[in-house]
Amino acid sequence: MDSGHTAWMLIATALVFFMTPGLAFFYGGLVRAKNLVNTIMMSFMSIAIVSIVWVLWGYSLAFGTGNAFIGDFSHLGLSGVSFTSSEGDDIPPLLFVAFQMMFAVITPALITGAFAERFKFSTYLIFLVLWSTLVYSPITHWVWASNTLANGTEVNGWLWDLGALDFAGGTVIHINAGMAAVVAALLVGKRRNPGLQSNNVPYVVLGAAILWLGWFGFNAGSAVAANDSAANAFLVTSLAASTAALTWGVISHLKTGKMGAIGVATGAVAGLVAITPAAGAVNAMGSLAIGFGAGFICFFAVEILHKTNMDDALDVFAVHGVGGIWGAIATGIFALESITGGTKGLIEGNVEQVGIQAVGVVATLAYSGIVSLIILFILDKIPGLGLRSSESDEDIGLDLAEHGEQATVQDGAN
Amino acid sequence: MIKIEAIFRPERVNAVTDSLVAAGVTGFHYQNITGQGQQQGVEVITGRGSQTATRSAVSKTLLVTIVSNDKKDKVVDAIISSTRTGGIGDGKIFISEVSDIIRVRTGETGEEAI
Numbered sequence: 001m002d003s004g005h006t007a008w009m010l011i012a013t014a015l016v017f018f019m020t021p022g023l024a025f026f027y028g029g030l031v032r033a034k035n036l037v038n039t040i041m042m043s044f045m046s047i048a049i050v051s052i053v054w055v056l057w058g059y060s061l062a063f064g065t066g067n068a069f070i071g072d073f074s075h076l077g078l079s080g081v082s083f084t085s086s087e088g089d090d091i092p093p094l095l096f097v098a099f100q101m102m103f104a105v106i107t108p109a110l111i112t113g114a115f116a117e118r119f120k121f122s123t124y125l126i127f128l129v130l131w132s133t134l135v136y137s138p139i140t141h142w143v144w145a146s147n148t149l150a151n152g153t154e155v156n157g158w159l160w161d162l163g164a165l166d167f168a169g170g171t172v173i174h175i176n177a178g179m180a181a182v183v184a185a186l187l188v189g190k191r192r193n194p195g196l197q198s199n200n201v202p203y204v205v206l207g208a209a210i211l212w213l214g215w216f217g218f219n220a221g222s223a224v225a226a227n228d229s230a231a232n233a234f235l236v237t238s239l240a241a242s243t244a245a246l247t248w249g250v251i252s253h254l255k256t257g258k259m260g261a262i263g264v265a266t267g268a269v270a271g272l273v274a275i276t277p278a279a280g281a282v283n284a285m286g287s288l289a290i291g292f293g294a295g296f297i298c299f300f301a302v303e304i305l306h307k308t309n310m311d312d313a314l315d316v317f318a319v320h321g322v323g324g325i326w327g328a329i330a331t332g333i334f335a336l337e338s339i340t341g342g343t344k345g346l347i348e349g350n351v352e353q354v355g356i357q358a359v360g361v362v363a364t365l366a367y368s369g370i371v372s373l374i375i376l377f378i379l380d381k382i383p384g385l386g387l388r389s390s391e392s393d394e395d396i397g398l399d400l401a402e403h404g405e406q407a408t409v410q411d412g413a414n
Numbered sequence: 415m416i417k418i419e420a421i422f423r424p425e426r427v428n429a430v431t432d433s434l435v436a437a438g439v440t441g442f443h444y445q446n447i448t449g450q451g452q453q454q455g456v457e458v459i460t461g462r463g464s465q466t467a468t469r470s471a472v473s474k475t476l477l478v479t480i481v482s483n484d485k486k487d488k489v490v491d492a493i494i495s496s497t498r499t500g501g502i503g504d505g506k507i508f509i510s511e512v513s514d515i516i517r518v519r520t521g522e523t524g525e526e527a528i
Contacts, residue, residue, distance in 0.1 A: 196460040196467050252463030263463020303464045315462060 001085035001092055008226035009091045009099060015217025016102035020047050020109050022214055026207025026269070027113050030262070030314050033199040034397025035117045036407035042112035042124060047105050049128045054101045061137035062100070065147040068158040070138045090225050099221060100140070107136050107173045113314030114181035115188045115387070118394050121402040123385045130375045135180065135368055136172075142363070143172050164360040165335055165343060165353070167233065168222035170277030170327045171364045178321020179365045180372040181312055187376045188387045190311035192394055199407075201261050208265035212241055215272045219279035232339060233279035236287035237272065243288050244271025247295025263299075270298035270319050274327035277357075278334065281345065286334035293330060298323050325361050332357035415512040415525060417480050418489055421447070422497040422505035424475045433492040434479065440528060442479035448472060453502060474505060480512055482525050 024043035031039045050058070055078050064071030075081055078097065085092045108131050112124070142157040143166050149155060159166070166172065198204060219237040223230035248267025253259040274294035275287055282290065301318035312318070332354035335345030344350035380387045393401035400406060422430060424446055434442055450456075450470035458469045481489050490507060498504055517527040 197458055197469065248463065252459070255464060256459055256466045258457075258459055258466075260459040260463045263459070266462045299462075299464060302462045306461055306464075 002090050002225075005090040005225045005227075006092060006095060008230070009095050009221060009224065012217035012221025013095065013099045013102055015214045016099065016106070016221060017047075017214075019102070019211050019214030019218065020044070020106045022207050022210025023106065023109055024207070025203045026211060026265070027116060027314055029200040029203025029205075029207060030113075030198045031116050032195045032397070033407055034399055036199060036399060037403050037405050038121065038398035039112070039116050041121070041403060042116070042119075043109040045125060046109040046112075046128055049125060050105045050108060050132045051101055053129055053132050054104045055097070058104055058132055058137050059097055059100065061133065062104075062140040063145050063147075065149065065155050066141065066145070067155065068161065069142065071141050071145060096224070099224075103169055103173060103218075104132055104136055104140070107177050108132055108180075110173070110177035110316060110320055111180045111184060113316040114185040114312045116313040117194075117398065118191050118313075118389050119184075119188055120386055120389050121398070123379050123387055126385065127375065127379060130379075131180065131372065134375060135176065135371050139176050139364055139367060140172050143169075143360070159360050159363070162356055162359060163343065163353075164356050165281050165331045165340065166277040166328065166360060167280030167331075168219045168276045170273070170324045170331070171360050174273045174276060174320040174324030175328065175361060175364045176368045178317045178319075178324055179368040181316035181321065182310065183369055183372040184376055184387075185310050185312040185317075187373070187380060190309070191313065192391065194311065194313070198262060205261050205265045208268050212238070212268060212272060215241070215276075219276060223280065229280055229339070229341075232283065235284055236282055237275050237279055239284055239287040240275035240278075240291035240294065241268045241271040243291025244268060244274065244295035244298075247292050248299050251296065251299050266302075266315070266319060267295045267299070270294040270323040273320050273323035274298075274330060276324070277327045278331040281331050281335035281340045281343070283336055283339060286330075286336070289334060290327065290330045293326055294323050297326050328357045328361050329354060415480060415515060415528065416483060416486055417478065417510050417512045418486075418493070419508040419510075420477045420493045420497070420505065421474050421507075422477070422493070423499070423503065424473050426497045427475045427477070429496040430475075430477060430493055433496040434489065437488050437492040438485065439479055439481060439489060439492075442477055444475050444477035447474050447476045449474065451503070451506070472503070480515060480528060482528060 020043050024040040028036045028040045057076055060073055060075035061071045064074045066072040081093050108128050142159040145157040147155045215237050216234055220230040220234040245264045245268040249259045249264040252263040271291040271294045274290050278290055298319055301322040302315050305318050333346040335343055337344045345353050379385050448471050450472055455468045455470045456472055457466050460467050515527040516523050
């Protein structure tokens with residue numbers, strides 16, 4: 001066990017943890033005031049529930065040996081995960097469990113933006129358990145699981161074996177959540193009276209800033225070491241966010257005559273999404289290109305998707321899905337051998353890498369789409385559950401209807 | 415007895431209350447409001463910065479005071495002198511009759527209760 005690596009990974013884990021509360025404020029600021037508490041609770045409850053699922057069986061399904069597609073039950077309740085580090089471990093095994101737990105927590109929380117302001121809270125809590133078990137853990141296994149059997153045989157996830165580059169989880173987290181968001185938005189249906197203005201712009205910017213900070217842990221921590229790769233990931237993460245925020249702001253200004261804070265904050269998040277798979281593969285110049293592409297593509301993705309019949313309330317697919325797809329493909333384009341430590345991208349002549357990245361994208365879209373659809377379809381049919389809040393709950397606002405609280409209470413009314 | 419309701423720019427509120435006190439007004443209340451007048455609202459950005467919409471989101475302050483009939487012109491002048499800038503959005507004053515006033519503590523009615 002190396003104390004330098006361990007110290008950094010403890011901090012990185014705490015940073016990734018803080019992304020989910022940050023997301024709560026990012027999403028909370030975007031909805032109407034009557035749904036602010038509910039929107040924050042959706043993210044917060046993911047911390048409470050998915051953490052427990054993760055240590056009981058989620059980690060085992062994701063990182064247990066199993067086969068190329070899913071882990072096994074060898075680490076149920078973290079059995080077999082040693083308290084003491086073995087020789088050759090950079091960090092304690094339990095720290096890896098905790099670091100990965102924070103990724104598992106934020107992913108379903110991302111989906112909540114799609115069905116914000118109209119989803120039944122009790123159903124959501126069950127959805128968290130099912131989705132993280134049946135969708136998140138398997139896809140994590142595909143990309144990151146690598147185990148060696150006693151006889152020396154390696155059993156890896158199939159996307160790992162294929163050579164797909166996904167440093168910090170562009171497919172596992174963002175494309176996955178983005179696709180589930182599409183399915184959820186379509187199944188739950190459109191809001192009765194969607195508002196056009198967000199209730200709290202400073203919350204949106206504060207939330208985006210917390211996400212940005214947390215992303216240093218997310219991306220630089222994905223080196224699982226305090227090393228050169230972590231330093232590069234840290235730098236390119238911030239640069240991509242800056243470039244995408246600026247790009248979004250400028251396009252917004254050209255189009256509307258004004259540069260709004262919500263647009264710039266959304267641009268930053270799109271840039272962070274896009275750099276996620278690439279953080280261990282591109283240099284600073286590559287990150288500028290990825291950030292620019294994220295700002296440009298995601299801006300128009302939001303516009304186009306608003307014209308469809310799908311009410312993805314907080315643009316989860318446009319930002320995380322489309323941004324994640326762009327990031328995955330762009331990783332194949334801008335990857336540098338000197339940074340990945342072996343894999344070249346398109347700009348170094350390796351055309352094939354773009355194709356490998358595309359396989360990862362399509363497989364994630366397909367699996368997440370189908371299994372999310374099955375989970376949500378069944379939850380909708382179970383008597384007493386169902387996906388949609390009652391019409392009166394939706395009109396009153398989910399803060400009072402589901403939680404018996406209001407975000408702010410005027411003096412005299414308390 | 416008349417009720418004077420004045421809508422004016424929020425940043426003028428301290429000037430208005432000072433001038434009302436100087437004009438001998440004994441009480442008033444005000445609140446911050448939004449709405450629209452001849453300007454037809456304001457443009458706000460929607461859709462993550464890709465669209466705009468017009469909303470009645472012009473901020474104003476609405477002040478209400480009840481005065482005796484003989485103070486009407488003095489109070490109206492006080493409000494106008496403390497709010498007029500000459501630009502669009504200076505606001506409006508509405509004047510209406512009040513049929514009675516009751517002071518809760520003493521039960522006094524009419525002008526005595528002002």
